[in-house]
Structures are given as C-alpha cells and as structure tokens.
Amino acid sequence: MNSLSRRRFLKITGFSIGAAAAATSLNGVVKGANKIQDKTGQLPKGIQKIPTTCDICFWQCGAIAYLRDGKLWKIEGNPDDPLSNGRLCPRGTGGIGTVPDTDRLRAPIIRKGERGNEKWVEVTWGEALDYVAAKMKKIKTEYGPESMAMFSHGIGGTFLKHMVKAYGSKNIAAPSFAQCRGPRDVGFELTFGDIVGSPERVDIKNSKCLVLIGSHLGENMHNTQVQEYAHAIENGMTSIVVDPRFSVAAGKAKHYLPIKPGTDTALLLAWMHVIVKEGLYDKEYVTKHGFGFEQFKAHVNQYTPEWAYPITGIEPEQIRESAREMAKHAPATIIHPGRHTTWYGNDTQRLRSVALLNALLGSWGRKGGYYYQTKLDIPAYPYPEYPHSEKSAADNPDGKYPFASSTLSTGLRDATISGNPYPIKGWMVYATNLMQSLPNRDETLKAIQNLDLLVVVDVVGSEIAGYADVVLPESVYLERFDDLNTPMFKEPFVTFRQKVVDSPSDQKPNYWIAKKLGEKLGLKKYFPWNDIEDYLRTRAESAGLDYDELKRTGVAKGVKVPINEEEGAEQVFYTPSGKIEFYSSQLAEAGFDPIPTFEAPDEAPAGYFRLLYGRAPVHTFSKTQSNKLLREQMPENELWVNVNVANRVGLKNGDYIKLKNQDGTISNKIKVKATERIRPEVVYMVHGFGQRSKMMKSTYMKGASDSYLLSKYNTDPLMGGTGLGNNFVTFEWEV
Amino acid sequence: MARFGMVIDTKKCVGCQDCVIACKTENDVPDGCSRDWIVTETNGKFPNLNMEIRTERCNHCDNPPCVSCCPTGASHVHDVGNVVLVTHEKCIGCKACHEACPYDARFVNPAGYADKCTFCIHRTEKGEETACQAVCPTHCIYFGDLDDPNSEVSILLNSRKNHKLIPEAGTKPRIFYLT
Numbered sequence: 071m072n073s074l075s076r077r078r079f080l081k082i083t084g085f086s087i088g089a090a091a092a093a094t095s096l097n098g099v100v101k102g103a104n105k106i107q108d109k110t111g112q113l114p115k116g117i118q119k120i121p122t123t124c125d126i127c128f129w130q131c132g133a134i135a136y137l138r139d140g141k142l143w144k145i146e147g148n149p150d151d152p153l154s155n156g157r158l159c160p161r162g163t164g165g166i167g168t169v170p171d172t173d174r175l176r177a178p179i180i181r182k183g184e185r186g187n188e189k190w191v192e193v194t195w196g197e198a199l200d201y202v203a204a205k206m207k208k209i210k211t212e213y214g215p216e217s218m219a220m221f222s223h224g225i226g227g228t229f230l231k232h233m234v235k236a237y238g239s240k241n242i243a244a245p246s247f248a249q250c251r252g253p254r255d256v257g258f259e260l261t262f263g264d265i266v267g268s269p270e271r272v273d274i275k276n277s278k279c280l281v282l283i284g285s286h287l288g289e290n291m292h293n294t295q296v297q298e299y300a301h302a303i304e305n306g307m308t309s310i311v312v313d314p315r316f317s318v319a320a321g322k323a324k325h326y327l328p329i330k331p332g333t334d335t336a337l338l339l340a341w342m343h344v345i346v347k348e349g350l351y352d353k354e355y356v357t358k359h360g361f362g363f364e365q366f367k368a369h370v371n372q373y374t375p376e377w378a379y380p381i382t383g384i385e386p387e388q389i390r391e392s393a394r395e396m397a398k399h400a401p402a403t404i405i406h407p408g409r410h411t412t413w414y415g416n417d418t419q420r421l422r423s424v425a426l427l428n429a430l431l432g433s434w435g436r437k438g439g440y441y442y443q444t445k446l447d448i449p450a451y452p453y454p455e456y457p458h459s460e461k462s463a464a465d466n467p468d469g470k471y472p473f474a475s476s477t478l479s480t481g482l483r484d485a486t487i488s489g490n491p492y493p494i495k496g497w498m499v500y501a502t503n504l505m506q507s508l509p510n511r512d513e514t515l516k517a518i519q520n521l522d523l524l525v526v527v528d529v530v531g532s533e534i535a536g537y538a539d540v541v542l543p544e545s546v547y548l549e550r551f552d553d554l555n556t557p558m559f560k561e562p563f564v565t566f567r568q569k570v571v572d573s574p575s576d577q578k579p580n581y582w583i584a585k586k587l588g589e590k591l592g593l594k595k596y597f598p599w600n601d602i603e604d605y606l607r608t609r610a611e612s613a614g615l616d617y618d619e620l621k622r623t624g625v626a627k628g629v630k631v632p633i634n635e636e637e638g639a640e641q642v643f644y645t646p647s648g649k650i651e652f653y654s655s656q657l658a659e660a661g662f663d664p665i666p667t668f669e670a671p672d673e674a675p676a677g678y679f680r681l682l683y684g685r686a687p688v689h690t691f692s693k694t695q696s697n698k699l700l701r702e703q704m705p706e707n708e709l710w711v712n713v714n715v716a717n718r719v720g721l722k723n724g725d726y727i728k729l730k731n732q733d734g735t736i737s738n739k740i741k742v743k744a745t746e747r748i749r750p751e752v753v754y755m756v757h758g759f760g761q762r763s764k765m766m767k768s769t770y771m772k773g774a775s776d777s778y779l780l781s782k783y784n785t786d787p788l789m790g791g792t793g794l795g796n797n798f799v800t801f802e803w804e805v
Numbered sequence: 806m807a808r809f810g811m812v813i814d815t816k817k818c819v820g821c822q823d824c825v826i827a828c829k830t831e832n833d834v835p836d837g838c839s840r841d842w843i844v845t846e847t848n849g850k851f852p853n854l855n856m857e858i859r860t861e862r863c864n865h866c867d868n869p870p871c872v873s874c875c876p877t878g879a880s881h882v883h884d885v886g887n888v889v890l891v892t893h894e895k896c897i898g899c900k901a902c903h904e905a906c907p908y909d910a911r912f913v914n915p916a917g918y919a920d921k922c923t924f925c926i927h928r929t930e931k932g933e934e935t936a937c938q939a940v941c942p943t944h945c946i947y948f949g950d951l952d953d954p955n956s957e958v959s960i961l962l963n964s965r966k967n968h969k970l971i972p973e974a975g976t977k978p979r980i981f982y983l984t
C-alpha cells in the first residue's frame with residue numbers, strides 16, 4: 071500500500087492525525103452566536119425564515135430560506151455560515167427556481183420497451199422499489215453484491231451509498247475524482263502528504279499574489295473563494311493569470327500569460343528554474359522541510375525560460391518577471407491548484423509541479439498560502455458493520471493505476487464493459503448525469519448494454535435517466551433534510567439542511583428512498599432510525615450538540631485552532647520521508663518520473679481547433695439549466711472563436727454552427743461569439759448544455775455539449791484520471 | 806435630505822449576475838424582465854486587452870428626463886433619497902419614459918406599467934441595503950447618501966478614479982463606476 075492509501079485510510083476512519091488535520095472536539099461550541107429566528111417579532115407579518123443549506127453545487131453554503139404567507143419567496147446566505155458569510159452565489163440565489171421547475175421528475179417511472187427510447191409507465195413507489203429490490207437480489211444471488219455499482223455526486227448520496235455498502239458493494243464512485251479533482255489531490259498528496267480538499271485549502275483572503283493557471287475564478291462561483299478573491303483584490307493583491315482565453319480573472323491580473331494550451335508544465339518548470347537560479351526560493355523553509363531538493367535543483371537547471379518560450383509562447387522576460395512577482399510576495403503567494411484538473415492525461419505531474427512551485431515559495435502551511443484544515447468531529451451514526459467482501463473494488467484491477475486514491479468512475483465503466491475483474495450488472499446513479507460527466511458516451515452506452523439494472527435517482531430528468539430502467543424522483547434540497555455537513559475548512563463548524571417546503575408531487579427524499587429500499591432488501595438492521603430527524607438528533611447529540619438549537623440557527627461552530635505557521639500550527643507532512651518531496655521515491659519505485667518533466671500535448675490535425683470548456687457563474691454542470699431563474703440568465707452556451715478566425719472563415723457573432731470532432735461526432739448547433747478574448751487555435755464553450763433527453767423539455771438541444779465531443783481521453787498512468795483536452799473540432803456548416 | 810446614489814467597484818465585479826437574480830426574487834420581477842443587468846466592455850487586441858465589467862440599472866438621475874416627459878406624473882422623484890419611482894396606478898403605459906431614458910433602464914411590466922429599479926426603496930428607506938448590494942459575493946456595490954461627505958459612497962468617490970455612464974446626455978446620473 072503506498073502512502074496515499076494509508077493517509078486516506080487515516081482520514082476516513084477519523085483518527086486525529088496530529089495538529090495538522092486535527093478534528094476539533096465540541097467542547098466549547100459557540101452556539102448560535104447570531105440568532106436567526108426573530109424572537110422579538112421584528113419580522114414583517116407573514117414572513118418566516120428557515121435556516122438550511124444550498125445544494126445547487128457541492129460547496130454547500132449555509133442559507134436562510136424565506137417564506138411569505140407560507141410560500142417560498144427567496145433564499146439568502148446565512149450570516150453565521152463561514153462558507154457563505156451571508157451571501158449565496160447566483161446559482162444559490164436562484165435556487166428557489168428548483169421547486170417550480172417544470173422539468174422535474176414527478177413520480178417513479180419504469181421503462182417500457184427498449185432502453186433509451188424514453189417511453190415510461192408511471193408506477194407507485196411500492197412498485198418501483200419492489201422492482202429495484204428484486205433485480206438487486208437477483209444480481210446478488212447470481213454474481214455477488216459487488217456486481218452492483220453506484221455513481222454518486224454530492225452530499226445527497228450519503229444514505230443511498232450507505233444502503234449500497236450495507237448490501238455488500240464497495241464499487242461506489244464519483245466522477246469528481248477521475249474526471250475532475252483526482253490529479254490535483256494525488257499530485258499534492260505525493261508532494262505534501264495531503265490533499266487540497268474541498269473547499270480548497272487556499273487562504274486567498276490573506277494572499278498577496280494569486281496565480282491562476284486555467285482556473286477561471288469568478289466564472290466558476292465557488293462562493294467562499296470568489297468572496298476572498300474580491301476581498302484580496304481590494305487589499306491590493308496582485309494576480310498572474312495563465313490561460314489561452316482572456317478570462318474574467320485575466321481582466322483583473324497584473325500579468326496575463328496567453329499560453330498555448332497543454333504547455334503549462336513547461337511554464338511551471340521554467341518558473342521553478344528562475345526561482346531556483348535567482349535564489350528567490352524560501353531557503354530556510356526548503357532546507358527545513360524539503361526532501362531531495364539537490365536532485366530537484368539539478369533537474370530544473372535545464373528548463374530555462376528560453377527553452378520554455380517556443381513551447382508555451384510566453385516571452386522569456388514575461389516568465390522571469392512573473393516568477394519574480396510571485397517570489398516577491400512569498401510566502402503569501404498561492405499557485406492555485408484549480409479544481410477540474412483532468413486535462414491532458416499527464417495531469418498528476420502537472421499538479422505536482424504546481425505543488426512544488428508552492429513549496430519553493432514556502433506557501434504551504436503559511437498565512438496567505440495553503441492552510442491546515444480543521445473539521446468538527448461529529449461521530450458517525452452507530453450503524454452495524456458493513457458485510458465483509460473478499461473481492462476488491464472492480465475499478466482498478468491489479469492496481470493498474472498505483473496512485474488512484476479513490477474509486478475510478480471510468481474504471482467501473484471499464485469493468486462493466488469487459489466483465490473484468492468480475493461482472494458489474496447493476497448501476498445506481500445518484501445526481502450525476504453520466505452522459506455528460508464521463509467522457510466518450512459510446513463507452514457509457516456499451517456499458518449500459520451489459521446491465522441487468524440501471525436505476526437513476528435525481529430531481530430532474532437527464533440523458534442518463536433516459537437510459538434507465540427505473541427513475542426515482544427525489545425531492546429538491548429545499549424539500550428535504552440531509553445529513554449533517556462538517557467540511558474541512560478554516561474553522562470547525564457544522565451546517566444543517568432542513569426541509570423548507572413540501573414537495574409538489576410524489577417526490578421523496580434520498581434518505582426515505584434508501585431506507586425503504588434497504589428494508590425491501592432485508593437490510594432493516596442498517597436503518598435503525600425511525601425518521602431522518604431521529605437520525606440527525608442522534609448524531610448531533612452524540613457530539614454534545616443541541617439539535618433543536620441547530621435547527622434554529624442552521625450553524626454551530628467549534629473552537630478555532632491554529633491553521634498556519636504564523637498562528638502556531640505545526641508543519642506535518644504525511645509523505646514517506648515525512649518531508650515535502652521535491653524528489654519522490656514512491657514515484658521512482660513505481661517507474662514514474664520522480665521529478666516532473668514536460669510532455670507535449672497532442673497536436674491538432676490541420677484545420678481543427680482544440681476544444682476547451684469551462685464554467686459559467688449561473689449554472690452547475692447540466693443540472694441547473696431547467697431552473698427558470700437561472701436559464702433566463704443563460705439559456706444556451708456560446709462558441710468562443712477568435713475574431714480573426716471568425717472573419718477568415720466567415721462567421722459572425724450570433725451565427726449558429728455545428729462542430730465535428732476528430733472522430734466524426736457532430737454537435738448540436740451553437741451560437742458563435744466572435745471575440746478578441748481567445749487564442750486563434752482554440753475554441754471554448756461552457757460545459758453542461760446541449761442535453762438530448764426528451765424529458766428535459768425546457769433545455770432540449772439548447773446549445774452544444776462539450777462532453778458529446780469529448781470522445782477521446784488520455785488516461786493518467788498514475789491515477790486513472792481522464793485527460794479531456796486532446797479533442798479537436800472543426801466547423802460543420804450544415805446547421 | 807438624503808440623495809441616494811450607488812458606487813460600483815469594477816475592479817471587484819466578476820459579472821456573476823447574482824445582483825440580477827437577487828433583484829428578481831426580492832422584487833418579484835416577472836419572467837423575462839430584469840431591473841439590472843451586466844455589461845462587459847473589452848478593448849484592445851488579444852492578448853493586450855482591457856476589460857471592464859459593470860452591473861447597470863436605472864441611474865436615478867438628478868435631472869431625470871423620464872420624469873419631465875411623463876404625461877401623468879406617474880414617474881416622479883420620491884421624497885426619500887430623491888429616488889426616481891413610478892406610481893403604478895397613475896401609469897398609462899405610454900412608454901414616453903422608455904424613449905427618454907438614455908440607459909434603456911425601463912421595461913413594461915406585464916401588468917401594464919413602466920417598471921425599473923427602485924433602489925429597493927422598501928429596504929433602503931428603513932436603512933437596509935439594496936438586494937443587489939446585500940447579495941454581491943464580491944461586495945462591489947456600495948450605496949448611500951451622496952450629500953453626506955462622510956458616507957462610504959462619498960469617501961470612495963473622493964479617493965478613487967471613477968466614471969459615470971453617458972454623462973453627455975446631461976441627466977446627471979447617480980451611479981458611479983470605480984476603475
């Protein structure tokens with residue numbers, strides 16, 4: 071077992087692991103400092119405020135829902151919540167639009183006829199759950215429980231995951247690892263012995279210099295980060311933005327580096343070269359905490375800015391100046407790790423370079439850099455132990471990807487296609503539209519053909535739901551309770567989602583679905599609680615929390631602990647050497663580069679453009695487009711094309727065009743945005759549009775889907791992440 | 806008497822549209838209509854570009870052409886904060902004010918009257934923040950009394966470079982953009 075899995079094991083079992091990630095006990099909890107329910111009767115007549123948490127994205131901001139005459143009116147941030155600080159992002163503010171969404175799933179449905187033809191029979195919950203339970207029992211008898219896999223995204227999956235574990239399967243994955251954060255978490259863990267986490271452990275608030283590499287803060291609205299970013303700008307923070315597209319953040323940067331896509335590691339190596347060569351690194355920090363620095367120093371000697379120039383397109387002087395800028399503000403300099411990091415298939419090494427540059431500047435564990443996270447320690451519910459399984463998870467047979475530290479979603483898909491290491495016959499899919507969240511939809515369709523059962527649990531229809539055997543309609547977050555949320559953050563706290571309004575039709579909360587299905591599967595002992603509040607009260611009280619108070623305030627905070635060296639935190643590195651690994655023996659032993667090198671990305675075929683994609687502030691992937699409040703702000707995506715290219719090929723702003731990728735896949739039509747704000751050899755679109763499920767009446771075929779065009783992926787040999795940046799498109803004039 | 810105005814820090818604004826959505830939910834703005842919106846202005850040639858992102862709305866002008874042109878007196882200057890408002894019952898929906906406004910700030914509410922930003926007068930006359938200001942994740946919107954030299958807005962305008970929109974129209978707008 072490499073050090074990654076050891077570390078992860080420690081974290082999951084919740085042992086206190088030194089000062090670094092100390093779980094704070096609840097002694098001295100600061101209870102409801104700022105009372106929310108208005109006891110003095112100052113609320114206008116007919117107005118009620120109910121604290122809860124947002125679920126439009128995974129950030130899970132604390133919120134307060136307002137009712138006016140018993141009807142949902144608006145939602146605001148909870149001022150006591152450290153993530154929202156009383157302000158939700160645009161998606162959160164528009165979150166009330168999820169309740170009246172006309173594309174919501176209303177009742178359980180079972181497929182009639184062929185998979186994917188989207189013909190359904192409406193059934194009762196009893197019938198739907200009996201159907202699922204019967205199929206799951208059959209899979210267990212014929213193949214074993216491990217042959218049932220689950221894909222899940224977000225906190226809402228907690229109870230269904232529990233049910234699947236109780237049934238006997240550990241094949242549970244989230245696309246957020248192999249299609250998103252994975253390379254970042256592994257790259258940082260290999261270097262510092264710990265992951266970046268979510269929310270990212272970056273102290274942007276106190277930073278003096280922020281370096282964003284392809285990360286488009288402000289277009290992605292990870293609430294707390296955007297708030298801290300704006301705060302730091304006000305305090306004079308400088309920023310350096312590296313992006314082939316002139317992003318919103320680029321417009322606020324002191325240095326904008328319009329890099330050739332796919333060459334970031336070359337730039338990172340050249341930056342490190344300059345910082346080492348000019349002696350700008352934090353020598354005391356590196357001497358004290360570094361391992362293998364001499365080998366690293368010798369290695370980066372070759373990567374001069376002049377070497378990087380033809381590769382990256384960034385002038386040597388600009389590389390030097392920006393390197394000096396970041397060194398000038400160190401250690402309060404953050405080379406931001408980004409979040410969606412599966413770009414070219416060698417991403418873990420790129421993220422390791424990011425980690426190493428931060429290490430040179432001494433920003434890990436320092437104020438204005440990377441902080442040590444803390445978390446409120448609330449014991450898990452005292453469930454019986456899960457059944458033991460002899461089989462290991464099916465996603466990564468023989469440890470093919472030695473540094474994969476979470477289950478690989480695409481690995482489970484591979485196993486479903488090949489039957490290796492054993493057949494996967496059932497999928498339960500919770501709140502992730504696998505047709506858009508996994509690359510190469512043909513492979514997903516191929517996998518689906520091998521299934522005896524495909525169940526989708528979600529709030530709105532989706533393309534994956536269109537292929538399901540059974541679709542179970544879930545209540546939206548404003549209509550349900552969820553498990554307590556205790557994120558790793560700057561201070562220890564817990565937030566609480568409670569029901570604000572009733573579901574409009576026959577939708578049910580995930581915990582209800584999990585419990586009922588569990589009972590039908592003979593797993594009653596795993597659901598000893600009567601209702602969700604019984605469960606929540608048990609958990610809260612086991613930690614010494616007053617549940618009723620938590621209901622009233624929505625937030626409880628623990629006692630702050632030092633989170634950086636300046637505040638007295640101790641630097642701890644859970645690497646094999648116990649230090650920051652400039653040279654990684656684990657990587658060398660596994661046959662990988664112990665110090666990152668540059669590998670060029672695939673080149674575009676003649677006449678093709680590299681397809682890049684990103685986020686917009688008003689949408690979360692493909693799950694928010696049917697919310698009228700958000701759809702109105704952005705009903706479709708646009709294709710960003712450099713204005714000179716557009717002129718050359720005869721495209722104007724507002725024209726519609728289709729795209730064809732290198733494998734001949736043709737997209738929906740998409741509106742052209744001819745702009746100066748992008749390099750000529752790339753095109754860009756916001757992810758999540760172009761849905762092709764007929765269930766989604768309001769969003770059907772609106773805009774184009776980047777995912778649909780991402781048929782090619784380069785797999786990261788370290789951890790199995792799927793690099794998606796090597797897809798190329800050309801214009802298809804026939805609209 | 807107060808003269809309400811708004812100062813927007815374009816250095817902080819990311820154009821996320823939170824102000825637009827918060828206004829809609831706070832004020833029950835009908836589907837398809839907005840009282841505020843985002844404008845992104847880009848100048849230069851790639852990669853040497855300049856970009857300003859602004860949240861825009863009715864400028865609550867000191868010299869409001871929409872008030873002087875109104876045949877019924879529906880468009881008026883409110884006595885709290887000199888905010889430009891429309892009395893719905895008096896409005897006949899003739900759209901003279903739409904033509905007169907250089908900022909294109911008005912729309913016809915499906916109920917038949919001219920609609921636009923009210924500077925959240927139902928909140929601001931009680932000393933609360935406007936909905937757009939209160940929601941902004943970047944804290945880029947400031948609101949207050951332009952006649953009070955010690956107000957946050959006055960201090961910002963005295964200390965930071967700023968501009969107004971279409972000053973040449975002579976309407977004396979009361980929204981200022983820090984650059």
Ligand code: SF4
Nearest residue numbers: 124127130131159162
């Ligand atoms: S970041 Fe926005 S969408 Fe995500 S939880 Fe917070 S308010 Fe909701």
